[in-house]
Amino acid sequence: MEARNYHISLKRQHGEGFVARCIELPGCLTEGKTEAEALKNVQDAIKLYLEDVEAEAREQKAKLVQVTV
Secondary structure, rough: OOOOOOOEEEEEOOOEEEEEEEEEOOHHHHEEOHHHHHHHHHHHHHHHHHHHHHHHHHOOOOOOOOOOO
C-alpha cells in the first residue's frame, strides 16, 4: 500500500485524553491518553479501515479505481 497523507482532527476530551478522527474516512476515529498516542492509534485505525474497504471490494468483485481532483 502506498503512503498517503490524511487530515486528522485532534481534540481534547473532557477530562483526559484526546480523540483523533480522520476527516477523509467517515467513522474512522480513535482516542489516546496523549496527543502522540491518539495519532499513533489513528494511523492503525486508518490501516485497518482501508484493509476492510479493500476486502469488501474483493468480496463484492468491485473494481477499485483512483481519481485525482
